[in-house]
Amino acid sequence: MTTAVNNASSDPYAALRQTGSSSTKADDTASADRFLKMLVTQLQNQDPLNPMDNAQITSQMAQINAVTGLEKVNTSIQSLSTQFAQMQLLQGASLVGREVSLEGDLISFKDGKGRGAIELQGAATAVKVEVLNQNGTVVDTLALGSSESGRLSFEWDPGKLPTDVAYGFRVAATNAGKAVEARTLTVDRVQSIGIAGDTLTLTLEHLGKVPASQVAAFN
Numbered sequence: 001m002t003t004a005v006n007n008a009s010s011d012p013y014a015a016l017r018q019t020g021s022s023s024t025k026a027d028d029t030a031s032a033d034r035f036l037k038m039l040v041t042q043l044q045n046q047d048p049l050n051p052m053d054n055a056q057i058t059s060q061m062a063q064i065n066a067v068t069g070l071e072k073v074n075t076s077i078q079s080l081s082t083q084f085a086q087m088q089l090l091q092g093a094s095l096v097g098r099e100v101s102l103e104g105d106l107i108s109f110k111d112g113k114g115r116g117a118i119e120l121q122g123a124a125t126a127v128k129v130e131v132l133n134q135n136g137t138v139v140d141t142l143a144l145g146s147s148e149s150g151r152l153s154f155e156w157d158p159g160k161l162p163t164d165v166a167y168g169f170r171v172a173a174t175n176a177g178k179a180v181e182a183r184t185l186t187v188d189r190v191q192s193i194g195i196a197g198d199t200l201t202l203t204l205e206h207l208g209k210v211p212a213s214q215v216a217a218f219n
Contacts, residue, residue: 093193095190095193095202095218096190096191096192096193097189097190098189098190098218098219099187099188099189099190099218099219100187100188100189100190100202100204100215100216100217100218100219101117101151101185101186101187101188101215101216101217101219102185102186102188102207102210102214102215102216103183103184103185103186103214103216104184104185104186104207105168105169105170105184105186106166106167106168106186106206106207107131107156107166107167107168107169107186108186108187108188108189108205108206109158109163110189112158112163113155113156113157113158114131114155114156114157114158114163114167115153115154115155115156115187116129116153116154116156116169116184116185116186116187117151117152117153117154117184117185117186117187117217118151118152118154118171118173118182118183118184118185119150119151119152119182119183119185119216120147120148120149120150120151120152120173120180120181120182121149121180121181121182122149122175122180122181123146123147123148123149123175123180124146124147124173124174124175124180124182125146125174125175125176126143126145126146126173126174126175127143127144127145127146127147127152127171127172127173127182128141128142128143128144128171128172128173129141129142129144129154129156129169129170129171130142130169130170130171130172131156131167131168131169132167132168132169132170133165133167134165134166134167136168139161139167140156140158140159140161142154142156147173151185151217153187156169169184170184171184185216185217186206186207187219188204188205188206188207189204189205190202190203190204190205191203191204191205193212194209196209196211199211199212199213200212202215
């Protein structure tokens with residue numbers, strides 16, 4: 001006895017389409033085989049007095065093809081993402097051992113000398129850097145003279161002050177008595193690189209791990 005299938009009932013392919021759209025690792029061939037088997041079963045058990053129309057069959061075939069196409073697109077995107085991450089690592093490898101500048105007010109030491117940088121938003125006739133200890137007390141002042149706008153590096157001789165503690169700095173720049181905006185930059189050295197999700201990260205000697213996007217300049 002043939003069991004009639006009511007075409008007005010729920011779509012028997014809904015679960016198949018839902019599974020295919022939510023799993024990026026589904027086997028395209030297996031999905032197509034399941035679809036064809038279910039379609040043949042439905043045709044064999046359809047109501048002779050109320051058969052499926054061509055439009056319904058065509059619609060179901062178009063939907064399974066769309067799901068299969070989306071899976072291929074997702075696979076391609078994942079492959080491109082992996083290749084992009086590998087390219088980032090290869091390009092970032094050249095940064096190991098190099099110095100970088102990033103926004104901050106920490107003085108770093110190299111060969112017994114403190115270092116830092118500032119970025120002037122305009123020309124200045126007088127640039128002054130104040131070195132601060134951990135308590136925020138000024139321990140030394142550097143007069144850097146005049147400077148054009150842009151990035152300006154400086155070195156600081158700590159003299160008899162210990163170099164195994166943290167020092168910060170701040171800058172005051174003027175042009176004919178008027179204040180010139182400036183930001184402070186910390187100079188650090190890249191020790192290693194890595195990928196966190198899809199972000200290239202740098203491990204710095206003093207500041208630890210930071211996103212590469214935070215780097216203001218590669219020295």
